[in-house]
Structures are given as C-alpha cells and as structure tokens.
Amino acid sequence: MADFGHEDRFARVSIVFSFIALGLGGLFGLVQLITRTPYMPKLVNEAGYYAVLTGHGVLMAIVWTAFFIMGFAAYLVPRELGVRLSPKLLWAALLLSVAGTAAAATVILAGKATVLYTFYAPLAAHAAFYLGAAVLIIGTWIFAAAIFKAYLEWRRANKDKEAPIATLGVLATLIIWLEATPPLAFMVLKDLVPMALAGKYVDPLETRTYFWYFGHPLVYFWLVPAVAFWYYAIPRILGVRLFSRSMAKVAYILFIVASTPVGLHHQFMDPGISGFAKFFHTVTTYMVATPSLLTAFNLIATMERAGRAAGGRGFLGWVWRLPWGNPVFAGSALSLILFGFGGIGGIINASYTLNYIVHNTMWIVGHFHLTVGTAVTLTFMAASYALVPSLFGRELASIRLARVQPYLWFVGMLIFSLALHLAGLYGVPRRVYDVMYGGAAPASWVAPLLVAAMGGIVFWSSGALFLLEMMATMLRARPGSQGVQLLPAVPxxxxxxxxxxxxxxxVLIAVVLIAIGWSIPFYEIYSRGLSPVPPVGPDGVKLG
Amino acid sequence: MGDSHRLEYVWIGVVVAMLAGFTLILAYTSEAKGYGTPDSAVTCDVKKLEEQITPGVRQLGPGIYEVNLVGAQWSWNPNRIVLENPKKVIFRITSADVLHGFEIVGTSVNVMVMPGYIAEIEWMPPEGLEGDLLIVCNEYCGLAHHQMKATLTIVRG
Known part of the structure; x- marks a missing residue:
C-alpha cells in the first residue's frame, strides 16, 4: 500500500483534537445533566451552567464532528482514489480550524460568550467568539479545497469511472457544507462582529434566519459521513456486496439537493415568516427524509443478505448470524437502529401542527441525542476502532472493552432519549438551570428527568470508556494493526x-432549490423592512 | 438481481406514499382545521414600545380576550393573568431586549418572542381547562433565564 505520510499525520492530529473536544464536551454534558436534574446537586452556579451549556453545544456539534470528519476524510479519500492531498492546503486548514476553535473556546470558558451554540442576536458575545467561528469555517473550506483538488485530479485520469461509494459520501458531505456555510459566514461578518465590536443594531429575525439556513444542512454535514462509513464498512465486515449501489448514490444526491432549503422547520413558531414559506420547508424536509429511509432499507437488506448466507432462517433468524461481537459492526448497526427512532421524531418535528407541543422542549434534546448524539457519534466511535489502530500502527488496547462500549452507549441513550422525549411532551423547556422553577413546575416533570439522568450517566460512562480505550491504544498498546481484522480492506x-x-x-439542482426555498422568507423579511435592535449581554447589560 | 430491483422500487413507492400522506394530512389540518403557524408580520420599535403595546388584558367580547405581553430579561409583564371563562384569547407579545419564548405549560401555546416584532396568535382554550397554569420562557435569554415565569389563571363559573 502506498504511504500517505502527511495525510496520516493530518488525520492523527485532527482525530486527537476531535477526541479532546469530545472529552471536554462530555464533561460539560455531565455537569449540565447533574446540575439541572431535580434532587441532584448543583455543581455550578447559573453563569457556570449556561457557559457549560454553550461549551457542550459548540464542542459537540461543531468541533468534535468537524475535526473527526476532516481526519476521516483525509485518511479515506487518498487511499480510495490513490491520489495525494496537498500538504499546504491541509496544514493551512488545520492551523485555521484550531486557531478559530481556540479563540472561541477561550471566551466561552472565560464566561464571555454565554450565548449558547445557536448565538441568536441581539444576545451578544465577545467578538472573539464570532471571529473564531468564522475562522474555523474558513479552515474547513480550505480542507474541502484539498479534497476536491485531489478528486478532480483523479477524475481527469478516470473520466468514465464511478467514484468509490465512501469517497462519494465524503464529497457529498463537503458539498453540503459548502452550500450551508457561506451565507452564515457572511452574516456573522456583516452583523455579529460589528454588533460585538461597535454595538451595531441587528434584526433578530434576519440573523436567526441566516443561522437556520446553516443550522439544518449542518445536520447532514454530520450525518452523511456516518452514512458513508456505513456503506463502506458494513458490506466489507459482512463479506457481501452493498445491496444497491445506485440506491446509495440516489440517497447522496437527495441529501445534496434537499438538505439546505429546509431550515425554516426550526422557525415554525417565529412571527414574521408566512405560513406558505413554512409549508414549503415542511415539504422539503419530508423530501430529505427520503434518503435516510433509502439508506436504512439498503443497509438492512445488506445485513439480511449476509445473515441468510450465514445460515440464518425465518423472518428474523438472520439477525443473530451477524457479527455483533465486532465493535465496528455493532457500533454502526446500533447507531442505525437509534437513527430510525431519530428519523421518526424528525418527521414529527417537521410537521408544524405537532411541533407546537415540542418546540423548545426537552423533546428536542432527546431527538438530537439520537441523531448527532448517536447515529453520528456512535458511528464515529465505531469507525475509530478501525481507524485509530491503523493510523497509529497499534493494536486496540482492549478488544473486550471495545465490544461492550457500543452496547452501553445504546442502552444509556435509549433510556436518556425516551425519557427526554416524554419530558418534552409534558412541556419541560430545554436549556434551563432550575428546571423545576423553584417548585412552580408540575410534579410530573420529576420522574422523566430522573430517568433521563440515569440514562445519561450510563452513556456518559460509555463515552469515558471509549476515550480511555483510545488513549490507551495510542499511548500504550502493542504495535500491530488489529483494525484490519475488524474492518477488512476489500478493494x-x-x-x-x-x-x-x-x-x-x-449541485446545480440544489442551488436552484435553495434559491427558491430561501428567497421566500428573505423576500418577506427584506421587503417588509428590517427592525434592527440594540445588542444586549447575557448579564442584561445593554451594549448599543 | 431482478428481484432486488423490484424490492427497491416497492420500498421507494412506500416511502413516497408515506411522505405524500403526511403532506396531505398537514395541509388539511393546517388549512381546514386552522392549526396554522404564528405568521403575524407586525414590526415595532423597541425604543418606543409603550406607544405600540400596553401590557395587560383587554376584554373584547363575552369570553373573548386580548392579552398584551412584553418579555424582558427576566420577567413577563404582566406576570399574573386571570381570564374568566375564556373562549378565544388573542395574544400580542413582544420583547424589550433579546429573544424569548412564550410557553403556557400543558397547552399548545408556544411562540417565539422577538424584539422588533409583535407575535400575534389566537388560542381557543379547551373547555375543561381550569386553574393555575405555569408560563415559562422557553428560549434562552441570559443568565437568569430560568427565573422568567408567570401564571395564567383560568376561572370557570
């Protein structure tokens, strides 16, 4: 096999950085969970709670995912295409991404950016928070340039060939990212940086709409690499072909086309946006559910084929013939199961008549811990069991621990998430320090919150075990490459x-659909005339 | 392979039928049944709020009320609302500073509250609803966000 020296160095640094984000973000998650749960001790005060909440959101949603995805892509794409990545672009990307993250993290930890990961204006953070986010985004663009440059080089030499299925997924991921981020970066530089530096008045609806233009394709930026990994790993581990390559490609295409003109489903409850625009985005959201349903079918059919070939009989007998003791397979398959629940919840959220009940409640927290918190995160963990031994040239420190960890995550998350969905139906709001409102809240809120805390502690422990395993593998384990056995390299x-x-x-079709879907709300907002308001700090200090 | 292609098309048919069904149900419940979304397009000037909204309850007719509210870090004004035998309630809500979320716990009242915009929604309280209901802010609005609450009392008689 060719040597991918600087690609692998980049991947190692990027993945180690993503693990640091996961560890710190996880610690923040635990502090937050215990502090807000009734009958459990307040580990931090109010300002601490919301700072930790901001840190948890930013580290998990942006830093852990983006850095892992970059590391994964830098490992996979050159190997699949047999093309080198530009070292200059890779190191420039890493430098900017790390510098941006460090700037934002510093002000979050200093309590000067307690605006949560959604940073809705006119609630104002320190300017370094917005600039850091913008620099991180620019870093990821440079990374995307490195990958596309390599792809085009390969394409020139292979004009009539189809691309490998996982690399195609990485390309789809980066296309979605490039659809999603430029308008956000534009808004941050046009409005939020001047707001933080000079007290510029901003329109809260305009800036929030820019945020959600970005906020939902972000979800597919997380998810599509996980899907690509499933398509890559599951057939290889099972020793069969993917049930349908063309169905997998159709799924990627639908993700590319429909993932961006959907963001208004986060703004159903906003004044100032018409019912028509919201209905449009509901229909496109249903559309973007299609590739997930195709993916689930495709992968389950692949598993069934393998299970039957291994002698499984009857309606479900093939399930028991699958390699549940292989952590790469188990983590991926368990992710797929919880992703199914997440998908059903997503359809409910997208239906605005139902969204009334769940908007801004714990239901949403339960929902995204199934999607980004499991479908994506547990899949990345499963991928790490193959990737990290290969990248560091060492065996897994403990295969037994690796076998148990995905199940522990699955069980903990199932409990946590179902309890939070229930809490949401009872009306428990999300993002609240004193969730019982000093005794004014209904007593029915206590039980689901306590159950959620127990589930949370279980999956937190699983995450801690994962990071211990990774640390031990990188630092202490025997040289070797056990990852190869867990995930055979089949050409x-x-x-x-x-x-x-x-x-x-x-991409052209995507751009047209984005233009149609987003010109409706932006036309409404701009034609009415903006309503700019002065910035205010989270401590209540007026800044404008 | 022929068989697997047939299965693929069957599944795509199932998915499309299911999502088309959801779309039709949504269109029907929102248009025919009136479960639309808040879409008032009224802007206001945060510096001159008192000219545009007077916090408090106005009775417009028997059982028909207009409730005007202003959210500000970290309280609702008014923070105690009493309605007698309400049939229809029109809420007009805005914010004096940052984003807030107006939620009456246990009901379908849930709307984003933004400075510079007045959210207007209609609510038909269920006939059996009675007593004290908790109103919270469900959008993070600063360090004492969790202290932002109010009470709605529904009196039947």
Missing part, C-alpha cells in the same frame, strides 16, 4: 460513471 470494483455520479448536475 471496490468500480463500474462506469453514470448520471448518478454527475455531481455538477446535482
């Missing part, structure tokens, strides 16, 4: 390029 036989591989066409 992919590539067919001819078809219309499904024509990324340009699908």
């Amino acid at each position: 992919e036989s590539l067919g001819r390029k078809t219309v499904l591989d024509s990324l340009k066409l699908w």
